[in-house]
Amino acid sequence: MKRVGIIGGGQLAWMMGDAAKKLGVELVVQTPSSDDPAVAIAQDTVLATVDDAISTKILAKKTDVITFENEFVNLESLSFIEHQGVCFRPSLEALTPLLDKYHQRCYLQSLGLPVPQFFALEQAENLGSQIEHLGFPVVLKSRRHGYDGQGTFIIKDLADLQKQLNLNTTTKALSQSLFLIEEFVPFERELAIIAARSVDGEVVTYPVVETQQEQQVCRRVIAPADITPNQAAEIEAIAHTLLNSLEVVGVFGIELFLTTSGKILVNEIAPRTHNSGHFSLDACETSQFEQHLRAVCGLPLGNPALHCVSAVMVNLLGYEISGSDYQSQRQKLAEIPQAFVHWYGKTESRPGRKLGHVTVLLDHRNRDAISTIANNIESIWYPS
Incomplete structure (x- = not known):
């Protein structure tokens, strides 16, 4: 019987439960809390922070393959485990260009796929003229860990942009590396x-x-x-x-x-x-x-x-x-x-x-x- 490890224990992992029974697959969940939904359907649980490489090593010993319920993972720490022969599906290489939304945009563009106009905030030497090219409103996005509307802001003018950056970060240098700006698509x-x-x-x-x-x-x-x-x-x-x-x-x-x-x-x-x-x-x-x-x-x-x-x-x-x-x-x-x-x-x-x-x-x-x-x-x- 195949044993699949899942990094993440939310509802997406929970909804794999019935399918696992149908296919004769056992699920082992790595998740921070024993109250998380997928704990109820898992054959075994590894309690840990989601990006905890030590816990993922334990997960690997219990399973044949490891997959992901969410993308809030530390690829650098997991790469050491992958090099030791652990099978991740999708592979860490496949995830690498996608987890940072600016890198994701660049990757899609390199494939010739149609995307909104965008730029990284840290690369904007003249922010006013860059945004003027797009025209207000624009969209400010967190490059990592945004979901369900978190980390996405509709910006109506430069004053609004500065206000959001001040609310979400402590230093200008830090704020610029955390965000990208893209055109607002009507x-x-x-x-x-x-x-x-x-x-x-x-x-x-x-x-x-x-x-x-x-x-x-x-x-x-x-x-x-x-x-x-x-x-x-x-x-x-x-x-x-x-x-x-x-x-x-x-x-x-x-x-x-x-x-x-x-x-x-x-x-x-x-x-x-x-x-x-x-x-x-x-x-x-x-x-x-x-x-x-x-x-x-x-x-x-x-x-x-x-x-x-x-x-x-x-x-x-x-x-x-x-x-x-x-x-x-x-x-x-x-x-x-x-x-x-x-x-x-x-x-x-x-x-x-x-x-x-x-x-x-x-x-x-x-x-x-x-x-x-x-x-x-x-x-x-x-x-x-």
Whole structure:
């Protein structure tokens, strides 16, 4: 029986639990807290800080291959372990150009993939003229460790930029090395695609989805996205180019913009399973979580196709500080026809925290009807 180590114990690792049982795979989780969701589904747990190389050595002794639930890892410390023969999938080499968002942008650009205009703050000798070229507003992004809207700021003028830098850092030199600036894209829609690559180099892609965000946090995902066949083909080609160039093994999430002129731009890469693919648990022949385990275990990839006409996924985000399990709301959500409620078992709710999600399977693609269903879910979940 294959034993897979997962660095990270959040809901993304937790959602691999059912797939692991199906495939006859045992999971060993390295995570900082015994309260983390994936501890409940793991055969064994290594409690540690996520980038603790000593703990990862222990994890390696217990497993055949190690993969990642998040990208908050120290590649330098893990490289010593990799050189000792430990198998990481995806490899550390594949992760190297992606973890710093400025390096990620440069890498995508080197592949000829379309990205927004950007520059590193530390390289801006004349900041005013650089930004003047882009025009306000601009986007200020943390180069490392930003997610769910954290570390992303819409900047309206130079005074606002300086204010954000002062709030987020202590010295000017430090602040400039931590951020990049990119053009603000007036997009028509935000899109995403989940793609997987096997040990043998086979690449499969899931249907392109529309993601709906509020304050840079994903609220809803609609599968498939209402785009043209040519746009879907372009996005699939981007996924193939990226995964093959990196020689990735595993699942990646790719976030994109569709501009008002119909142009596709790559926004960000997540080198792991991704929130935009949660619909696949209930709506696809093979979920993104099973697909990831198949890839890292060297098994044939599964069929990523939808087995329904469409689906809508709504995140259940925390709106208060609480220890409640929200049983009453979850019961009402479960009563929605063709609804599947996934509750992550987190011990504390706080504003913006992802506590669970609901996916509803549909036999139509009517956008108004889909919006009505999503609104109904949110009316049940959020207090009026």
